[in-house]
Amino acid sequence: MQRSVFEYLHQLLPDQGSVHVLLESFPRDAVIQATTWFILIYFILLNVGYLTLNLLSLIALHRRSQERVLEELPQVYSGLELPITVIVPAFNEGSNIASSIRSMLQLSYAEFEIIVVNDGSTDNTLEVLKKEFVLVPFNKSYSCPIQTKPVQSFLQSASHPNLRVIDKANGGKADSLNAGINAARYPLFCGVDADSILQRDSLHRVVRPFLEDVTVIATGGTVRVANGCEITGGFLTKVGLPTNPWALFQVVEYLRAFLFGRMGWSVINGVLIVSGAFGVFRKGPVVEAGGYRANTIGEDMELVVRLHRLMRKRRQAYRIVFVPEPICWTEAPEDYRTLRNQRIRWQRGLAESLTSNWSLMFSLRGGVAGWLAFPFMLLFELLGPLIELSGYIFMAIAFAAGWISWQAFGVFLFVAIGLGILLSVSGLMLEEMAFHIYPKWRHLAWLALFVLLENFGYRQLNSYWRLVGLYRWARQKEATWGTMKRKGAWQGDT
């Protein structure tokens, strides 16, 4: 008869036996049973959570798609659109900064300004900007509600009145964004990566939630993979799929992460991350929160989690909304090393964001953010790789050692991989339902293939990289951004 762990402990307590006795009476079956229960329940909870988010996204996307007839109408500016400051941090972007800024200047929006923050570049970034945009010194004394590294000069473009450049000492992306926020003239600001490719109506779309609801303090847009697409004049002209398998896996991943991950959380005001590639914030709450934290690698997520914490603490009505339309495109890594470094960095950023805002979790006024989103992120995103990989390893060892039957091992793999495929296919379905931006049948076929393949190695590899990120965060090893190998042909003078 199998004994439970508790029965065993009760019998052992009065008897301080030797290690040998301990080993002989080790409740192996109870431990295996408990571990297997835990792994199965974890996987089921994880996937039920994702499926719930999926359902919420489905309802929200369906509702949005019904309003497409209104979006197809010619957009007329009423003059009441909130003006936006677009902040572009730039560090050693000499080869592509001119083309990026030129395309941003062509964005279709009623009123916006662009502030490029040259973050102590060591290449010719500033010289390129001065030459291409006829920069002249601009007398500017401005309030500095957020501390930053020293600003050396303000420059104004004589050819484009809505373009300004801040030249400052190197301080990192967060510090650059803060300098841009300090100099921003408008009530909304938008942080954009220099290599992000926006659509002409991106600002118009991402600002819409602010007009519909005065409590909205931030919106994030969907980021899509630009690899394989045609870019002309800095704008996306034709959607395509990458041929590189790493990039293809990421297309599927981004669909899952954005279309039902963030969309689902947005429905219940539980969005904990607005992508640093493209997100819009109300300046006031961000300044009150202290701006971006310069000593963190995941400054985009950390700010959003902090905003939740502070707004909840103050009992102020607010919403952070996700805009599902594809409005920002970015080049995804196409080689193993760059992708690995990126995922390690992201996981570190996640850990830093959560741990620096612990008080949000289960706080009395935490709401959805504190009682659902934060614990979900902690358990399934931060610790997920540890539990997931441990589960795979444990089950493999248990099977090899004969502790579990081949049926048990097979069922475990069946459930884990089957649910993973289901989630990826549902991301693909949401894309087809709401946007169908990949027009050809062969695109769909390739995506379907990679949805399957993703679960046979890529996801597990990703989990390993994230585990490395978690380990490095725990060890407090020095984190760096590293450099990404750029391949995009549009990143040059146009």
Added chain:
Amino acid sequence: MSAFSILSDPILLAAFWSGVVAVLLTLLLAIQIMVMRSALSRRRRWERATIGKWMPVMAAAIAGEEPSVVPTLLRRERLHFLRLWIHLQASVRGEAGESLNQIAFDVKVAEVARSYLQRRNRALQLLGILGVGYLRDRSAWSILVGFMYSTDSTKSIQSLWAMMNIDPDTAVVDAVRFGIERDDWALPMVVEILGTQPIACQLLFADVLPTITEERLPRAFALAEALRIALPDEILLPLLRREQPEVVLGALRLVTTPVLAPAVRACAKHADWRVRVQTARALSRIATRSDLPLLIVLLEDASWWVRYRAAQAIVGMPFVRLDLPEQIDAITTDRYGREMLQLVIAEHSDLRHLRQAS
């Protein structure tokens, strides 16, 4: 067989069937994706064919040419015809719109639009609302009123738009009332709708403002400002004396006449910095020479934004010259006030240089 598998058969069974359900759902989704893609391909084909057939007819109508033959509208073309027609209606004005309406009447698309209002499909309802709105179809009035009262923000505000097209004199009363009450209606859309009836709005706002609750006043002020409504002084004056800062600063934004200057000046010492900012802005519109000392006080305010707006007001005064440092000294010796004046002066001169340079 290991002990685990014997004891855990229920667990294994539950897990196995979870996997089976996942696989079945995956297959269903895969089939759904293919069905959606096929339907989309088909829809796009019909859409291209419909546009190819009807675009020349509509373009001719917009250009004022009488089409020789108006084709028959097939059943499967109705949806795409209506979408194309609505898109063109939104792009044109005046006689071109009337010509498009004539085409719509000729092919009896008004009945199609009305029938869409009765459908449960929300997308078709929205199309129907736009259709009857452009057609000014009075027979759809009662349905539109029902939609306008619904909690669906998009449907309700689009219905109001349609009603304002059909009978603006009747609809404007509800438009002003709901425009102020409904926070879920985007302000630009409300302004676009109300902007078609400026005189009626002016009169209605003057009637409504004294009666609405304080929590609605900020939105009412925002609408009034956006619509450039000049409210009577006797309505603004009591609002400038209210306790709530949001009410006062909203009223300050609407001040355009010197008659209210005494009440505006009284706001210069308000505890809320936002009110002082709006006071400085209001003074920039109505100030006289005698207000300069008050603006100098605001120039030396603790809040950066109050100082900034006060400096802008002072620099904008035609009787104030600040070309020389002594002239700035004569205004203020406060360090922060001087810096702010210098900043605003530099901004003005930089703008001039920039205009010259470009």
